[in-house]
Amino acid sequence: MLISVDLYTTLIPVIVTVLTVAVLFYAVSRDLRNVLAVSGVRRISEYVTLRCPTCGYVKVREFKVGDYVGKVDDEKCPNDGSSLVIIGIGKEQANA
Amino acid sequence: MVNGSVILGMAQVFQATPLGSQNAQQYLLYNIILLILWFGVFPWFYEMFQLWRYQSQVSSFLNRLRFFMNNNISQVMDFIANKVSEDKHLIEGRIRDLMEMVIIEPTSIEPEGLVRKYKMLVSSYNDRLERDVIRLMPSLGNNRPMVQNFTNVIDVLRELNFIYKVIDHYYRLAMKYKSYYLLIQLAAILPLLKEEIDALNGSVPVFLKGQPIGDSAGPLTVFRFKNLCSDLNVISNSVKDTYLASCMFKDRKIYLVKAEGPGGTVGHLDDAIKYIYEGINARPRLMITIDAALKLEGEESGSIAEGLGVAMGGIGVEKFNIESVATKYGTPIYAILVKMSMPEALNAMSKTIDEAVNKVVERLGKVVETYTEPGDEVVIVGVGNTIGVAQ
Structure with a gap:
């Protein structure tokens, strides 16, 4: 053809x-x-984990500049009044 | 396939049309032009298009990198705006000078003493950078963690600047000589470099704020393990920038070693271990090193691997010294690695890594119980940058 x-x-x-x-x-x-x-990950929050050295009470709050692991925080334990200590700092992420 | 159809078409034309007729001449001419287009013009056009395509990729990458560097410097200037009293333009100019600082590796023609030379070079570099930061902003002088964090920032900026200059150099060379293959090589490594650049870029605000990074997993493990011990005894001022303490855990004497935080530093872990053996005359039954390790693509972030040997990155000076001491005294070395990607290692510690550290602390306790007897001495070394992690 x-x-x-x-x-x-x-x-x-x-x-x-x-x-x-x-x-x-x-x-x-x-x-x-x-x-x-840009990276497909966005930051949601930066958190600080506080723990009471006496009773083990744990609390999580927002990170502030000046925080570091091992710092004795101003915040007191609601159970026994001890100063809370920062035991962890991290961030939570999610895919955008 | 297209070329095949052209040839087939030509063959059919010649079969069906008497040679010498007007139609046949037109077909012949048309097909000759088409062949020239396919084999002469289009390949050239393709190469030019590819050259342009790779050129645009590399130049976009360089623009992005330049933007990152300027943006990071702006972030640094904003951060220190209310913290220091010195002239901001002077500081910015000096930061740009420090970004250009080069480190010349010692010659390896004669390998004798090479590790000592590297150690001296690294120590000199760290000292010099810290002194320069203090000279630049004397008002930070009393805030050592801030100085250390700032030193880390300068280090990151220097690394970004180095990558920029190297890529820019090869890009300019490729354009100067119209080197297609040089551009292809540059374009091929861009995705890998992009990951590194993103990691470095994201680390600047984290260092400025003094948050723990993924690489702090080792020091954080030591910090959390310390809480499980009793009779803590800090062996202070023994080694610069390094925390050394002893404590009791399940009837074993544990020596805890990590960089001294919360400023961003990796300490001098090899000197601390030498001090344990030769300063305190301890004879540990086991040495356990914990460090962050780059994961392979198929591995999960926060997964934990155990093994033998010194878990430690870098150029290998401290690793060599630790191995030498352990070998001299016949101490087996155990390693626990927390797997993560490079962006995770250099950016604020993710929840996954934070949770992995808790698992490492549990495993550490089991390793100590399994491989040592009550009454033994054990060294636990948290390797990595201790930024945001005190002791």
């Missing part, structure tokens, strides 16, 4: 052009996404 002239002169260049543009667009957008994307 003879291939139609129109296939060569019209259809193939059109298909090639459309495919080229689509591939270019996909490749460039994917590259830029890879290079510029």
Whole structure:
């Protein structure tokens, strides 16, 4: 079967052009996404775990600059009035 | 496939059309042009497109990195705005100077004494950086943790600057010589570098605030294990920036070693261990090192691995010295590793790692009970940056 002239002169260049543009667009957008994307993790909260050295009472509160593990906090234990000690500092994350 | 159809098409044309007719000449001309396009123009166009594509990737990466550095410097300046009285422009200029500081590795042509040379170099670097920070902001002089944290920040900025300069160098070379393959190599390592850059970038505010990072898992383990011990006796001022104490746990005498917090430092753990053996004349039955370790992609964050040997990263100076002392006195070395990614190791400690530390403390107790007898001495070393973790 003879291939139609129109296939060569019209259809193939059109298909090639459309495919080229689509591939270019996909490749460039994917590259830029890879290079510029920020991490998909966002911070929810930074917390501090306090514990009473006498009775073991545990409390969690927000982190404040100046907190460190081992610091004797101003906060008192509701059970025996001892000063609470920071035993852990961490952050909770979730996927954006 | 397309080229195949062209050839097939040409063959059919020649079969069906008498040679020399006008149609046949047109077909021939058209197909010759098409062949030139396929094999001459399109490959060239493809290469140019690829070159442009990789170039845009690398230049976007460099722009992003430059933005990160400037942003981090701004964060530092904002943070110290109310804390120091010195001229802010002077401080910013000096920070940029410190970012350019280079460390020249000792020659390894003659390996004799190389470890000692490295140790001296690392100590000099840390001292120099701390002194520079104090000279830059004398008002911070009395706040050692703040000075140490600031030193960590400068270290991070220096690392970012180094990566920027190296990538920029090869990018410029590739563009200068239109080197397609050099650009491909640069583009290929970008995803790996991106992870490192994100980790370093995220660590700056954490260091400024003095929060524990993932790498603090080792020192935090020692801190929590200390609470399970009795008869705590701090062996003070024995080694610079290093906490050394002894305590009793299930009738074993435990020597606890970690960097002295809460400032950001890794201490001098090798010197502390040498002091235990040769200063106190202790003869531990077992040495246990706990450290954060980079996880493989298939591993879970916060998973724990046990093994033998010194769990310690870095250039290997302290590791070498600890191994030497342990070998000299015949002490087996046990390792407990907390697995995490690089961003987790350098950023604020995640809840997963925080919980993993509790599990490590439990395992530590079991290891001590299993591998030693009552009356034995054991050394427990919490390896890592102790930022945000006191003792």
